Ligand SMILES: Nc1ccn([C@@H]2O[C@H](COP(=O)(O)O)[C@@H](O)[C@H]2O)c(=O)n1
């Protein structure tokens with residue numbers, strides 16, 4: 380077995396031989412040809428901790444003291460309406476698209492009324508239940524030490540996810556983030572979000588403004604992609620020349636209903652696996668000097 384972590388009981392693969400071939404191709408390309416593209420919420424961050432649902436970037440703000448009780452209730456109501464739609468196994472991504480635009484737009488309107496202060500964000504993240512997946516230090520540090528770029532493409536809140544990674548001590552220089560960033564006025568009070576909304580089903584070239592990034596690393600034609608929704612599969616669209624791509628999907632919720640769809644789309648599916656063990660196993664194999 381090339382990667383012992385692939386024997387974990389959380390691992391499912393439609394075609395294990397193809398996965399083996401892909402990993403061997405990544406190994407022969409080495410660290411110089413590799414780049415990693417990852418979602419953030421519920422992919423790099425945990426879905427559950429001690430049996431309790433962990434917060435997304437938005438949830439961290441929604442649950443914070445910066446938000447009034449009335450607004451918090453409205454944001455929770457939105458979550459309860461739209462999250463089931465986001466992961467609904469019986470709707471296509473195209474059908475979900477306008478619903479996600481509705482969710483993000485309504486939530487942003489509510490958040491903009493709350494006079495969120497930039498200088499409060501670090502404290503709010505510190506007091507939150509946000510947690511990166513087990514094995515995150517090894518994951519971030521291996522990529523940094525091997526100079527492998529990590530592109531984090533998130534429909535969450537960039538300011539919040541950056542702070543989570545910074546406070547975890549792993550916001551290294553090889554990381555590039557594309558996400559929804561808050562805009563602040565001269566007094567440091569939030570008055571909107573920058574640019575076009577990024578939601579679960581438009582994580583593709585339509586919102587990738589910074590094409591320079593992918594041009595600069597265009598020799599890195601081997602990709603490891605990490606995601607937790609079917610919308611995350613298009614995150615690699617900015618890479619013009621893809622030689623080999625290994626897609627790893629974290630299946631956290633609606634597991635029975637979504638397993639088949641995930642197996643059709645992701646090369647490796649991880650069922651209720653709160654660790655980065657598999658990604659770390661593959662990275663160790665590729666970066667090992669033998
Ligand atoms: N108002 C909202 C909108 C979205 N979410 C969740 O955030 C996730 C997006 O972040 P990724 O890093 O995973 O792209 C998304 O999956 C939604 O479930 C939210 O909590 N509140």
Ligand SMILES: [Mg+2]
Nearest residue numbers: 418420421607
């Ligand atoms: Mg996610």
